[in-house]
Amino acid sequence: MKIVIAGAGIGGLTAALALKNSGFDPEIHERSDLASESGAGIQLSPNAVKVLFALGLRKPLQAVGFEPKAVRLRSFSSARLVAYRPLGLFSANRYGVPYLHLRREALHEVLRTAVAERGIPLVTGSPVHDCDETDAGVEVQTGSGTLRGDLLVAADGIHSNLRARFAEDEPRFTGMVAYRAVVATAALPAKLVEPTATVWMGPGRHLVHYFVDQGEQVNLVAVVESDAWREESWRTPAEASELLAAFSGWHRKVRTLLEAAGDCHKWALFERPSLPRWSSARVTLLGDAAHAMLPFLAQGAAMAIEDAWVLSRVLEHREEEAPATALTQYQQLRRLRTNKVAEASRQQGEMFHLHTPGARLARDLRLGIGCRLLPEIAMAQYDWLHGYDPVRGFR
Template identity: 45%
Template sequence: MKINVIGAGIGGLSAALSLLAAGFDVRVYERATALSEVGAGIQLSPNATRVLHGLGLEKELALTAVKPLAFHQRRWDDGRTLQRAPLGEPVEARFGFPYYHMHRADLLAVLAGALPAERLHFGHRLTGITDRGDRVSAHFAGHADADADVLIGADGIHSPVRAALFGPEEPRFTGCVAYRGLVPADRVRHLPLEVTVDAWLGPGRHFVHYFVSGGRVLNFVAVIEQDAWTHESWTDRGDPADALAAFDGWHPQVREILRAVDETFVWALFDRAPLHRWSRGRVTLLGDACHAMLPFMAQGAAQAIEDGATLAACLAGAGADPAGALRRYETRRLGRTARLQAMSAANKTRFHLPDGPDQRDRDAGLAAGATGWSFDAIAWLYEHQAG
């Protein structure tokens, strides 16, 4: 079976590797002329690393990945611990695979390096698709059509494949904007930083930081609530002074990290309502193209990686009915991804509670391990075996 994947992000590349491992003839088409990623970190939980290790990428990932010791939720002003959930060796012992922090560019390099170069085509901007019943054609600006038995849209929140299947629909602004940046670790050596993921929760905003790139760089994301935004982009430059002003009065450690950065990028957070279906005929979607979610469960990339593994398993048993396999794939994935979309959206409210009774109830729940990232609360997510 020949399969074309539109989009060479984390979801598209990992899906291509899962499909290639299952024996399919896979090609990936990317509109950009080269792989690139503006500085940003990513969290990979055991449900994702289980898939990536299964693809034989364990050694390559370990070269730049950081294993955090804990997930540490803290109060915004005094730094008081609200919850500290172990990661590192305890999470690996419990769930069988590690929890990693990585730079997105490092992960993309590992995925692309594992895919034979002749299967990855840059500079291909999709202009349309045609499902002919027995095959599906992808049309590109300035390039010949590419025919296949199945086409997969892994082309992000503004997916042209999704628009071709179900019509145009604008993603919805969630009322949050994120400043993100990278700080050389040497600049923050004077701070008492552990190898953890720290999430500082406060009224109307929160701040997350963790090490990436083998511990050489500190990644941060500073999320604030904002009334309006006109477009979604990963690459709009922000002013570090604006981010610092937004966290006026916060704990000195938060403000010292913000003072240490040279440049920030401002990222408006968009999502979409869950779809009732992802597939039509020989075409389907994965990742942000079908279940874009807020990053407040750190599961966007992980769910795209799960998508690819599940899709490969379903197609492996397709026989002469690839359309039926795509329906089975979406059936297996719809409920799980919709649940995580809803949980991610709920965390926006939970993370940003103003000081008061609701905030005190949240903090009591965190201390009791009843919510958030305790092992018992998160087992359903981390134990999952995609397929």
């Protein structure tokens, strides 16, 4: 089968690798020239790392990834440790693979290199506009002409235009803005940043930071509730002073870190409602195009990576020559999981941002007692998410 993929983001590139691995003939068409993948960081949890390792990317990913020792949740003004969850060796022992922190552009580069090495065509500057389905295949209208294929996989992101085949919705502004910056570790006081993912939780906002570039840089994401997004673009440069103002009154360690954030961008956080259906006979959606979600569990790209594996395996093991039934099966399998993860991500954000001191105290007691007195149970809470292993089976 010749499979046209729209979009060379993390989802589209992983889909190309997984489909090739399953014996198909993928070809990627990307609207941009791919020069602008953001410099920000990304967390890759074991459920995604398993897929990437199974696609032969263990070595290049470990070469660019940083393995955090743990996740620490801290209180915004006192820096008190609210909860602690080990990653590092714990993740490797429990889930068989590490948890990784890396630059988005490094991940993108690893995926693109593998795509090139496996001879998968990647055409940049070639937007996919639309397609026509026939009994025999798809005719895909792209910036570089009309292509014929057996199937179209739309991995064209949260602003997907191919999603319009299945829904008339628009991305919905969630009332939250994320500031992202990368700071050189050498520019910070020694030991200011721990080798963990650290989440500072405060009323209506939170800050996450972790090492990337194997400890040479610190990635930070600061999320602030904001009543409106008035910028034209969903991603614009931001002043560090704006970021500092949003975190006035926070602990001095937070402020020291934010003061060092020079080149900063802000992103409006959008989500899309869950779709009842995202596959037709020969077209399907993948990644953010299908299920864009809030990033508070660091799972958007992980879901795109899981999608890619499941789609390729379902197609490989299909019983009918035509792909329609396999595409429905893929959608059903992924819909259940991604709806659950999207809902859990939303709840995680609410938990980080609790507004009243009473609610925060109750949360801190619950999390603190859980991880100190019942660490096994507290850690097992993430097994459904990080322990999911599509490579071993997903039915």
